[in-house]
Amino acid sequence: MDKLDQVLARIDTDLEAALGRLFALLRIRSISTDPAYAAECRACADWHVADLKTIGFDAVSHATPGHPIVVGHARGGGGPRALFYGHYDVQPVDPLELWDRDPFDPVIETLPDGTKVLRGRGTSDDKGQVMTFVEACRAWKAVTGALPIPMTILLEGEEESGGVNLPPFLKSHAAELRADIGLICDTTMWDPSTPAIQTMLRGLCGEEVFIHAADRDLHSGFYGSAAANPNHVLARIIADLHDAEGRVTLPGFYDGVPELPEALRRQWDSLNFDAAAFLGAVGLFVPAGEKGRSVLEMVWSRPTCEVNGMGGGYQGAGFKTVIPATASAKVSFRLVFDQDPHAIRAAFREFVSSRLPADCRATFAEHGSGRAIRFPIDDPAFARAREALTEEWGKPAVFVGGGGSIPVTHELKQALGMDVILAGFALEDDRIHSPNEKYNLESFRRGIRSWARILDALARG
Amino acid sequence: MDKLDQVLARIDTDLEAALGRLFALLRIRSISTDPAYAAECRACADWHVADLKTIGFDAVSHATPGHPIVVGHARGGGGPRALFYGHYDVQPVDPLELWDRDPFDPVIETLPDGTKVLRGRGTSDDKGQVMTFVEACRAWKAVTGALPIPMTILLEGEEESGGVNLPPFLKSHAAELRADIGLICDTTMWDPSTPAIQTMLRGLCGEEVFIHAADRDLHSGFYGSAAANPNHVLARIIADLHDAEGRVTLPGFYDGVPELPEALRRQWDSLNFDAAAFLGAVGLFVPAGEKGRSVLEMVWSRPTCEVNGMGGGYQGAGFKTVIPATASAKVSFRLVFDQDPHAIRAAFREFVSSRLPADCRATFAEHGSGRAIRFPIDDPAFARAREALTEEWGKPAVFVGGGGSIPVTHELKQALGMDVILAGFALEDDRIHSPNEKYNLESFRRGIRSWARILDALARG
Structure with a gap:
């Protein structure tokens, strides 16, 4: 059994413990936009510091005029240095009466079709996704005693509240944070069986x-x-x-x-995006946006x-x-x-x-x-990450446009000259920012395995 | 000293006790639109029942599907029977942070110009105004042992919440409630020194x-x-x-x-209404409504x-x-x-x-x-009430249009065939429905005296 296979096996056997750690994190009510939860935001940062230290990161919680920023470095093999970015803050939970249970009392539910989901605020955006990466690191460390590549983890607490404290922090800590490639897990799959990497993000x-x-x-x-x-x-x-x-x-x-380049338009057409299903899933039937544009254009490139x-x-x-x-x-x-x-x-x-x-x-x-941002998808790191995802999911990963905004990607490029691979395992029906947010158990398990593979691929590159 | 003079003197010597009764009433948080205050609405009705009984009214609190309706009858001299209508419910108090003190902890304040005002929710709309009438009855009873005319008092608790329970109550209790003239104290003076009777009310x-x-x-x-x-x-x-x-x-x-009748327009023009002062008092300068209409038209007849x-x-x-x-x-x-x-x-x-x-x-x-309603201002009862107000304030009372809506006036006309004299002592700057509602102490004192005179005038007619 080679190292990667051992790491993947370890991930599966350690899944219950990983869920326990995630649930502890989810119980912290880190609503960044509401000053009433400032102490819980600090507690969330402290939780990450303590957790990262158990995997060998020299993690520190840095005070800012707003919520703290967690930074941890760890040595690894001789590959490129990676900077993983995530956020520990979550959206407000109102209207509370539309939740079926306490948003901060997470639970595993089995849906009528047998799908197991983690339910609660932050399961998908972004605590569950962040922990896919952290657990991948933990498994590598447990199996091999080290990380496959040198790594920095950066976790902020103001992503959901338009915070202004990260950009100056990136500038003032540029030397410490500079890396060869950025990694972010805050996006969705193309569909429940098809992994995706973002080619562009709206500003x-x-x-x-x-x-x-x-x-x-x-x-x-x-x-x-x-x-x-x-x-x-x-x-x-x-x-x-x-x-x-x-x-x-x-x-x-x-x-x-500009109008969409013809090549990209053809690639998107080939995705056979089902606009009726996309809208129908939330009770809608007719695109409301610009006349003469496809729904995919509306949500990706307009x-x-x-x-x-x-x-x-x-x-x-x-x-x-x-x-x-x-x-x-x-x-x-x-x-x-x-x-x-x-x-x-x-x-x-x-x-x-x-x-x-x-x-x-x-x-x-x-x-x-x-600003909006586009990524150099011809870069070898992107190609290797795509192969790793394809390997895990048994289906070619697709390069897609992006609807949400992750302003930090622009800041990472500007302050640190770094491109970012955005690979996430959330699904469109995760109800992020809404009542009854969830994250599929398979998103969590295979998300961890996906990152384990991507780290391996980057180390071999 | 004739009886009226004795009654007026009694009102002045009893003022402190009258304020004590009003403050007890104001402390009850009878916000009718919010179901959380249903018990306080009931308590408010009960308070009135107990109070009216001390003046010889056979008062009863009638349950309805909403808040109770208080009805009390009292015998009096041989004049026309009057029905006084008022409401004991108040508007919500949000935004609470804009109040300078607890809306339900009333107080007497002295303004920088020396004016004394009662501060708190309901001081003006309508508890303070209702109590001007009740205290006038109390003084008549104390001095002469009886009321000058036979009287019914009707107090509801859903005026501020578009309640639907009063109209059917009026119909089902028509025989008991029928009277020769209606009296309501829920309107404003023309200005702080000029009393007014409404000629019309918008629907x-x-x-x-x-x-x-x-x-x-x-x-x-x-x-x-x-x-x-x-x-x-x-x-x-x-x-x-x-x-x-x-x-x-x-x-x-x-x-x-229709367009305003020319005669009424001329009467309104003669009032020399100061539109600039009316708007300026709340920080505005330019009428926002229909182009080509005066501000008085906008707020009275459009x-x-x-x-x-x-x-x-x-x-x-x-x-x-x-x-x-x-x-x-x-x-x-x-x-x-x-x-x-x-x-x-x-x-x-x-x-x-x-x-x-x-x-x-x-x-x-x-x-x-x-619906909107107009009153027969040529009727002798209206003329006598106008004279009584002129007597008290030393200035001719004016017949004015009306901005607010008092739907009950229409119901009284429809269900009981009754016209209504609307004479109120609130001022435009009382901030009713707003934070820091107030009622001038002089509005309260001279309001009581005004009703004492009106009752006397009606008894003589």
């Missing part, structure tokens, strides 16, 4: 806008129609953000957005504008005849190719300001930004 | 709309633009409700809305459509890249003249339904309705 520009009118809430019976109503003003602005063709109306929004939250006035039970002093919306733009998040933020603010009626003013809050 | 149609799309919240990074976003759909519908001229776009909305609340997606601290499954809005229409609330509700629902894109559906909840 993000997050904005929050507040519309202010009167200096207090007013009784609509006394002031109705005479007083500016921020709900009406905000609704008009949101409505104006898209035209009848589903295009975003911000001036200059599509600057730097920029978008989504209002993720809006609110103003009385939203409790019953009725209250109030004209609120303020209404607000959280708006995210997904960016592709060469779109500039700063230019788009400026265009949005100008768009809002130019639409304010008399007596209204707008204020803004910035919630993160990152 | 109300309250609607809540929910826009549903996917069967769960979605990650906007995966589904953005491909999936219908209820926030966008709702914003478009809200934006479409008004045109660029500030007019409501519901088909048929202005049916039954129908309106206001979105009192809207919400969808993540509204907590930070950011969450979610496409919500649902977004919702609470919309109120203020109605004038012969507008039909049921026709307008139907028009709104059709308006929404006709604007739903593929994959979206709408559901609705009804929150109260009432």
